[in-house]
Amino acid sequence: MLALFYIFIFVAIGVSFWQITRILNLRSSIANDNDNAKQGNYALLFLVFLYAMMIYCLIALNVIMLPESASIEGEHDDNLFNITFWLIGIVQFGMQFLTFYFTFKYKGNNNNKARFYADSHKLEAIWTITPAITLVILIGYGLWQWNNTMDLSNAENPIVIEVYSQQFRWDARYAGEDNMLGYGNVNFIKGINTLGVDMSDKNAQDDKQVTELYLPKGRKIHFRFRSQDVLHSAYMPHFRAQMNCVPGMVTEFGFTPKYTTEEMRQQSEVIEKVKGINKIRKAKGEDPYEFDYLLLCNKICGASHYNMQMKITVVEQEEYDKWIAQQPTLSTVINN
Amino acid sequence: MSEHHHKETFVTKYIFSQDHKMISKQFLVTGIFMGVIALFMSMIFRLQLAWPEKSFTIIEAFLGNHQTDGILNPDIYLALVTIHGTIMVFFVLTAGLSGTFSNLLIPLQIGARDMASGFLNMVSYWLFFISSVIMVISLFVEAGPASAGWTVYPPLSALPQAIPGSGAGMTLWLVSMAIFIASSLIGALNYIVTVLNLRTKGMKMTRLPLTIWAFFVTAMIGVVSFPVLLSAALLLIFDRSFGTSFYLSDIFISGEVLHYQGGSPVLFEHLFWFLGHPEVYIVLLPALGITSEIISTNARKPIFGYRAMVMSIIAIAFLSTIVWGHHMFVSGMNPFLGSVFTFTTLLIAIPSAVKAFNYVTTLWKGNLQLNPAMLFSIGLVSTFVTGGLTGLVLGDSALDINVHDTYFVVAHFHLVMGVSAIFGMYAGIYHWFPKMYGRLMNKVLGYWHFWITIICAYGVFWPMHFIGLAGLPRRYYTNTNFPLFDDIANVNVVITIFAIVGGVAQILFLANFFISIYRGEKSTQNPWKSNTLEWTTPVQHVHGNWPGKLPVVHRWPYDYSKRVDPNDDNSDYLHGKDYVSQITPLLEGEEPS
Numbered sequence: 001m002l003a004l005f006y007i008f009i010f011v012a013i014g015v016s017f018w019q020i021t022r023i024l025n026l027r028s029s030i031a032n033d034n035d036n037a038k039q040g041n042y043a044l045l046f047l048v049f050l051y052a053m054m055i056y057c058l059i060a061l062n063v064i065m066l067p068e069s070a071s072i073e074g075e076h077d078d079n080l081f082n083i084t085f086w087l088i089g090i091v092q093f094g095m096q097f098l099t100f101y102f103t104f105k106y107k108g109n110n111n112n113k114a115r116f117y118a119d120s121h122k123l124e125a126i127w128t129i130t131p132a133i134t135l136v137i138l139i140g141y142g143l144w145q146w147n148n149t150m151d152l153s154n155a156e157n158p159i160v161i162e163v164y165s166q167q168f169r170w171d172a173r174y175a176g177e178d179n180m181l182g183y184g185n186v187n188f189i190k191g192i193n194t195l196g197v198d199m200s201d202k203n204a205q206d207d208k209q210v211t212e213l214y215l216p217k218g219r220k221i222h223f224r225f226r227s228q229d230v231l232h233s234a235y236m237p238h239f240r241a242q243m244n245c246v247p248g249m250v251t252e253f254g255f256t257p258k259y260t261t262e263e264m265r266q267q268s269e270v271i272e273k274v275k276g277i278n279k280i281r282k283a284k285g286e287d288p289y290e291f292d293y294l295l296l297c298n299k300i301c302g303a304s305h306y307n308m309q310m311k312i313t314v315v316e317q318e319e320y321d322k323w324i325a326q327q328p329t330l331s332t333v334i335n336n
Numbered sequence: 337m338s339e340h341h342h343k344e345t346f347v348t349k350y351i352f353s354q355d356h357k358m359i360s361k362q363f364l365v366t367g368i369f370m371g372v373i374a375l376f377m378s379m380i381f382r383l384q385l386a387w388p389e390k391s392f393t394i395i396e397a398f399l400g401n402h403q404t405d406g407i408l409n410p411d412i413y414l415a416l417v418t419i420h421g422t423i424m425v426f427f428v429l430t431a432g433l434s435g436t437f438s439n440l441l442i443p444l445q446i447g448a449r450d451m452a453s454g455f456l457n458m459v460s461y462w463l464f465f466i467s468s469v470i471m472v473i474s475l476f477v478e479a480g481p482a483s484a485g486w487t488v489y490p491p492l493s494a495l496p497q498a499i500p501g502s503g504a505g506m507t508l509w510l511v512s513m514a515i516f517i518a519s520s521l522i523g524a525l526n527y528i529v530t531v532l533n534l535r536t537k538g539m540k541m542t543r544l545p546l547t548i549w550a551f552f553v554t555a556m557i558g559v560v561s562f563p564v565l566l567s568a569a570l571l572l573i574f575d576r577s578f579g580t581s582f583y584l585s586d587i588f589i590s591g592e593v594l595h596y597q598g599g600s601p602v603l604f605e606h607l608f609w610f611l612g613h614p615e616v617y618i619v620l621l622p623a624l625g626i627t628s629e630i631i632s633t634n635a636r637k638p639i640f641g642y643r644a645m646v647m648s649i650i651a652i653a654f655l656s657t658i659v660w661g662h663h664m665f666v667s668g669m670n671p672f673l674g675s676v677f678t679f680t681t682l683l684i685a686i687p688s689a690v691k692a693f694n695y696v697t698t699l700w701k702g703n704l705q706l707n708p709a710m711l712f713s714i715g716l717v718s719t720f721v722t723g724g725l726t727g728l729v730l731g732d733s734a735l736d737i738n739v740h741d742t743y744f745v746v747a748h749f750h751l752v753m754g755v756s757a758i759f760g761m762y763a764g765i766y767h768w769f770p771k772m773y774g775r776l777m778n779k780v781l782g783y784w785h786f787w788i789t790i791i792c793a794y795g796v797f798w799p800m801h802f803i804g805l806a807g808l809p810r811r812y813y814t815n816t817n818f819p820l821f822d823d824i825a826n827v828n829v830v831i832t833i834f835a836i837v838g839g840v841a842q843i844l845f846l847a848n849f850f851i852s853i854y855r856g857e858k859s860t861q862n863p864w865k866s867n868t869l870e871w872t873t874p875v876q877h878v879h880g881n882w883p884g885k886l887p888v889v890h891r892w893p894y895d896y897s898k899r900v901d902p903n904d905d906n907s908d909y910l911h912g913k914d915y916v917s918q919i920t921p922l923l924e925g926e927e928p929s
Contacts (some may be wrong), residue, residue, distance in 0.1 A: 006398070017848070027862075039706035040704070046790070055800055061799065061802035064823045064824060065805045080734060083734055084732065092725050098696045100714075102702075103922065106699060106704050113909075114703040115634060115701040115702075115897070117637065117638070117697075118639075120637040128690055132686055135682050142733065146678065146733045149734060149737065150674070166588075228589070229589040230492040235809060240738045242666045247601065271825065276823045277823045279550065280823060296807075296818070298741045300489075301492060302411075302498050302499045303414070305414070307817040309818065
């Protein structure tokens with residue numbers, strides 16, 4: 001019934017326009033000089049609004065954006081992003097100015113005549129070649145960085161970690177002493193062997209299953225991703241890292257953490273962001289928040305997609321060694 | 337023309353009509369109806385995003401068992417974004433936009449009596465109608481409609497155990513889309529054949545209005561890519577219902593291992609985006625074509641760089657078919673393939689830039705008649721630039737890693753193909769309304785409609801870039817589970833307010849549209865003083881379009897403000913007025929433009 005009530009309101013608004021249009025239609029429906037003058041001025045006002053909004057967002061929302069990259073590989077991402085952002089920013093401000101300023105400047109008038117100007121190969125060459133050259137630079141830098149990030153073959157002594165996804169949780173498996181992960185497949189899932197590890201594989205014996213990621217600073221981490229049900233995506237925004245987890249195949253990504261969690265908390269950008277968050281939390285009467293790295297699911301995966309996360313802690317090497325030593329191996333957990 | 341004069345009953349004239357003008361109106365009204373549904377859905381889920389814990393009576397009223405005390409359930413949130421996307425992309429911006437304007441304008445602007453096959457044209461509409469009905473019915477399935485995102489990636493879309501919407505809702509989605517694709521293909525073939533074969537005397541390809549070029553090339557992209565989506569959908573139906581394993585492998589769900597072996601969801605992603613990316617241009621190119629025509633007419637100037645515009649349409653169309661992988665940089669696809677797609681993707685920026693610059697140059701030193709259609713076209717140029725530029729971030733694989741599937745993407749594609757295409761559609765409706773209904777739409781309501789809409793469009797999508805750069809993933813029911821995103825809550829409230837104001841403001845358009853059909857000011861034959869052939873037909877529709885012989889074309893469509901002395905802006909108009917219809921023969925000694 002309530003739905004009918006809402007529909008009734010919408011219809012009532014529509015009907016009221018009926019009467020309004022009857023009056024409005026006494027005027028001509030085609031723009032005359034008076035309309036052109038008015039709308040041309042509005043275009044200029046809109047340009048002011050657009051500039052104000054764009055600049056306001058750029059300044060006021062700067063604080064909510066991600067802090068600088070917490071991985072070494074991500075540094076070039078930030079660089080490339082800054083270059084691209086300045087470039088598109090300048091073009092954006094320029095083009096919006098031209099579009100709405102011309103609308104204002106050349107608003108129609110009966111006494112004016114438009115210029116018959118159909119073609120200029122020189123102009124067209126300029127705006128074909130300029131973007132082309134700019135793109136060569138962006139593509140070149142971008143592809144260099146892409147290969148840089150995606151190529152895991154040259155990593156020296158990486159730590160191999162399997163990140164395992166299912167509706168709606170993350171688990172991780174460290175490769176252990178031998179740095180080799182034991183084979184995994186859904187057919188081996190049974191009881192506490194929730195990741196489906198083949199326990200007859202000798203590489204599996206020293207693997208260590210955990211529910212939170214601990215990473216040492218300065219070591220290359222070689223992630224291998226699996227999913228047991230639907231697509232998920234392991235998104236670690238602070239490290240500029242993301243890879244889909246695909247059932248039936250193993251996907252890979254790698255990065256080298258640059259700052260420990262503690263160091264990141266001391267970063268000015270992070271301090272400012274956390275301050276903003278805590279102001280809001282305090283107003284709502286919630287506990288203060290402390291910065292932590294996160295792994296989030298970034299591929300629609302079902303009803304609780306919005307709450308699929310895992311904490312990541314980056315520590316110094318010694319602390320990592322201590323932590324990993326405390327974790328039990330799969331052979332002790334599962335075979336007993 | 338007696339052979340064109342059939343005896344018409346109510347049914348053959350208004351329902352099973354084979355007249356392209358009536359079919360175009362049918363497409364438009366169906367598209368508007370679907371658009372209202374999808375827009376309403378977006379307002380509902382924007383309420384949820386801004387005030388996640390708040391109860392709303394409007395949600396209680398419309399969502400039935402999919403809400404608890406006026407708060408959306410999480411799985412129905414996903415259903416709403418899924419259906420919003422599906423309806424907007426396919427039913428509104430593909431069928432509603434292409435179907436309406438290709439049908440209306442192709443025969444009228446090339447000087448043909450009707451489409452090559454009036455019957456197939458009718459079949460195309462009715463298939464579209466049936467698929468719309470099925471899509472609407474799917475909203476009322478008990479477990480809810482399809483909810484795996486508009487991209488319906490398996491395994492989520494294949495397994496009802498994974499999400500309730502993947503049961504009957506998803507089946508109906510697939511059936512609806514299969515019928516929809518058939519409709520699109522039949523339509524597209526008809527458009528291509530008509531443009532190639534039925535041009536009137538003198539209408540060379542190089543004299544076609546840019547609208548027709550856009551529709552023609554759009555139809556070709558559709559023919560190339562839609563069949564692939566049909567295959568993708570059929571294989572998905574097989575996996576869902578007949579136990580095949582095209583997309584599925586090694587799945588453990590609800591406590592059991594499923595039998596699927598050897599398939600890959602990445603295959604589906606390839607097939608889907610082989611259509612999915614060209615689809616963006618299927619949506620956008622007609623809007624750009626419409627804009628070219630309207631900007632030129634209302635600027636009283638030739639479109640700047642006609643040949644470059646045609647070349648960029650063709651270049652965009654060609655490139656659009658080899659860039660699909662940029663949706664899959666982090667899908668697990670081979671990184672080398674990613675590099676190739678980065679290269680082809682960024683190349684698209686060149687023809688797109690040419691188009692944007694050419695529009696702005698057309699405005700320069702014009703005599704702009706700021707009708708609502710013109711304002712929407714200018715708005716399109718603005719949003720096309722804003723949305724297009726962020727494509728340079730997303731198309732660069734290295735940068736895409738970190739913004740992939742965040743709100744940055746949502747902002748990007750809504751501006752560049754959502755808002756831009758809908759602006760093109762509105763521009764087309766305001767401009768050709770007199771050709772459809774013989775009356776004009778009210779301009780004052782049109783102005784209000786435009787300014788509120790563009791302000792709200794920017795108010796919604798500009799700030800959205802920043803919450804994407806904060807790392808917020810899309811398709812999150814709420815972000816309250818992440819203290820990291822607590823500072824985004826206020827931005828979400830602002831976005832929602834703009835979205836609701838902008839959404840409600842569309843009532844201005846709806847009222848204007850439907851009232852003007854009956855009450856609008858009566859139109860003259862050529863209200864916008866345009867050159868193209870559709871304005872040489874009588875205001876009252878006749879079957880066969882021209883009562884006498886077909887017109888003969890003597891010139892290109894953009895001879896606006898042509899002068900006696902081409903180099904002197906102050907000299908008189910060559911033909912005594914600032915427009916010269918395509919049917920006007922060249923004067924003695926007149927250079928063709």
